[in-house]
Amino acid sequence: GEVLDVAIATGRETAKGDMDAMEAIGTLEARRQWYERWVTRLMPSLVASGAVLSLWVNVIYSRWFTGRKNDRDDLCRWQLPMWVTYLFMVCASAVVLQVGPLAGLLPRWEPALVLAANGLVLLVTLYWLQGAAVANFYFLRLRVGPVTKMVGIGFQAVLMVRPVTSVMYAAAGMADAWFDLRRLDAPTDDDNGVER
Numbered sequence: 001g002e003v004l005d006v007a008i009a010t011g012r013e014t015a016k017g018d019m020d021a022m023e024a025i026g027t028l029e030a031r032r033q034w035y036e037r038w039v040t041r042l043m044p045s046l047v048a049s050g051a052v053l054s055l056w057v058n059v060i061y062s063r064w065f066t067g068r069k070n071d072r073d074d075l076c077r078w079q080l081p082m083w084v085t086y087l088f089m090v091c092a093s094a095v096v097l098q099v100g101p102l103a104g105l106l107p108r109w110e111p112a113l114v115l116a117a118n119g120l121v122l123l124v125t126l127y128w129l130q131g132a133a134v135a136n137f138y139f140l141r142l143r144v145g146p147v148t149k150m151v152g153i154g155f156q157a158v159l160m161v162r163p164v165t166s167v168m169y170a171a172a173g174m175a176d177a178w179f180d181l182r183r184l185d186a187p188t189d190d191d192n193g194v195e196r
Helices: 002-015 019-030 031-040 043-066 082-099 112-137 146-161 163-179
Strands: none
Touching: 002 019, 002 031, 002 163, 019 031, 031 043, 031 112, 043 112, 082 112, 082 163, 112 146, 146 163
16 A cells, blocks of 8 residues: 555656646556555465566576586576466466456356466466576577677666566567477487587
8 A cells, every 4th residue: 555655646746747647647546446455466476476586586696606517507498398388378267257358157256366366477477587588598699799798688688677578578488388489399410419
């Protein structure tokens, strides 16, 4: 509640004269109880997602100092198993059947909706990480200098924190789960007995 109070007060100060911003603040005030209720219900997955992201950042920082031991230790090759995709589909279907366009087919059951919504939040976070691995799988293999790589990584950081562009990482992670964008399972020259 206090966070919403601060957001509304700050929004009013910065949105003077901007009708679109004032309308957004009005919507936020009108749906205040809904936001409070759902943030509380989604707290388990939000905490778990925060823990996963913190762990991922710590692993990345530690790899800068220790280096990786072999190709299997490369975070750019990390991917979720296929059963996670099926779990995502189950959670998405449960949410659509509870509150989506197909909501009238089954009676609404709040525990199922809350569980499915928590599952979606955590799974989208995991797919976002897989999308970041996909982007860096290709980016870090470009033949560019260290300054260009640093600029590229900084640009990625900007894209990651902006909600509109951050969605691209989750979409890339889901696409990789279905279409194997990195071709990680494709045989390499070493697998075929060909010397490099």
